[in-house]
Amino acid sequence: MNFVAEHRLRNNxxxxxxxxxxxxxxxxxxxxxxxVRQAIDxxxxxxxxxxxxxxxxxGREHWVLIRxxxxxxxxxxxxxxxxxxxxxxxxxxxxxxxxxxxxxERRPIGGLGIHMIRQLMDSVTYRRENGRxxxxxxxxxxx
Amino acid sequence: MPITKKPSQDSVELFVSGRIDGALAxxxxxxxxxxxxxxxxxxxxxxxxxxxxxxxxxxVLLQHWRQMKNAGKVLWLANPSPEVDSVLxxxxxxxxxxxxxxxxx
Numbered sequence: 001m002n003f004v005a006e007h008r009l010r011n012n013x014x015x016x017x018x019x020x021x022x023x024x025x026x027x028x029x030x031x032x033x034x035x036v037r038q039a040i041d042x043x044x045x046x047x048x049x050x051x052x053x054x055x056x057x058x059g060r061e062h063w064v065l066i067r068x069x070x071x072x073x074x075x076x077x078x079x080x081x082x083x084x085x086x087x088x089x090x091x092x093x094x095x096x097x098x099x100x101x102x103x104x105e106r107r108p109i110g111g112l113g114i115h116m117i118r119q120l121m122d123s124v125t126y127r128r129e130n131g132r133x134x135x136x137x138x139x140x141x142x143x
Numbered sequence: 144m145p146i147t148k149k150p151s152q153d154s155v156e157l158f159v160s161g162r163i164d165g166a167l168a169x170x171x172x173x174x175x176x177x178x179x180x181x182x183x184x185x186x187x188x189x190x191x192x193x194x195x196x197x198x199x200x201x202x203v204l205l206q207h208w209r210q211m212k213n214a215g216k217v218l219w220l221a222n223p224s225p226e227v228d229s230v231l232x233x234x235x236x237x238x239x240x241x242x243x244x245x246x247x248x
Contacts, residue, residue: 016166038226045197049165100235104205105212112198112234119233 003030003070011052011062019048022066026079030070036079036139039120043137046113047083047092055087055133062086075143078122084134091126092117092135146174154185156221160192163200163227171200175207175218184216187242191222196230208240 007022009015023044027037048064056062065084071077098108098115117124123138145167149156155178159171171188178186188204190196204220211218219242223231231237237244 013166016164020162020164042195042197042230045164045195049197049199098234100233102235104208104236104239107205107235109202109205112201115234116198116230 001031001070001072003068005029005068007066007068009048009064009066011056011064019044019066022068026068026070026081030068030072030079032070032079033141036141039139040079040081040137043117043120043139044081044083046117047081047135047137050090050092050113051083051085051087051133054090055085057088070141072141075141077141078138079141080136080138082134082136084132086132089128090133091128093124093126146170148174148178150183153183154187155181155183156187156189158189158192160194162195163193164195164197165199168197168199168203172203172207175203179207179210179214186211186216186218187221188218189221190227191224193224193227196227201230201234201236204240205236 003026005022005026007018009018020041023041026032051064062085067082067084070079092114095111095114097118098111117137121137122140125136127134145159145161147158149158157174157178159167161167163171175186208218220231220240221242223241228237231241
């Protein structure tokens with residue numbers, strides 16, 4: 001089965017609920033296993049939160065493109081989400097990994113979102129094209 | 144109501160349900176601040192009905208866990224749902240914040 005969908009999300013808190021709705025639709029239409037759905041749901045939330053936090057500082061309205069894709073046959077395949085924005089160059093993968101063995105008393109507050117994306121996804125890649133950041137998250141689907 | 148409060152003699156238990164996304168994390172922060180100001184010595188954040196916990200929620204929990212600890216008090220996470228428990232484990236929060244979790248090796 002193949003499924004593709006593309007949406008645009010404004011950097012406006014009023015639109016924040018849209019992402020969960022599109023994610024639910026993706027999961028249902030692509031018949032994603034629950035574990036895959038939960039992993040992508042959380043990784044995508046973290047990804048979009050990072051974009052909204054770091055991509056722009058001009059106080060203006062911007063759009064983030066979210067592309068969903070699933071490709072599976074007899075229960076095996078992959079589900080992908082790409083998040084694209086026109087903000088300043090920002091590669092979340094350039095941040096060093098979080099050391100989760102550091103006691104909480106001394107743990108830095110930041111970096112958790114990117115850590116979670118890395119842990120949840122089977123593949124995370126970043127590229128900069130035509131002035132746009134594109135982060136691709138891939139999760140395998142296994143029978 | 145996503146957050147309900149149940150005070151008892153020496154503690155307060157906050158029941159948080161649903162998606163702890165950025166918006167609910169903000170509400171949780173407000174509730175934790177109010178609860179801490181009441182002077183309670185122990186706060187339990189019950190996550191049995193929470194279906195999702197993002198990094199904004201984790202940051203709120205960490206900041207208030209530290210504040211309680213620095214004040215000689217304690218904040219525990221109680222009964223995390225499987226989804227939330229998975230997040231607490233992958234971020235290394237579980238051992239120190241979940242009541243009854245085995246200490247780190």
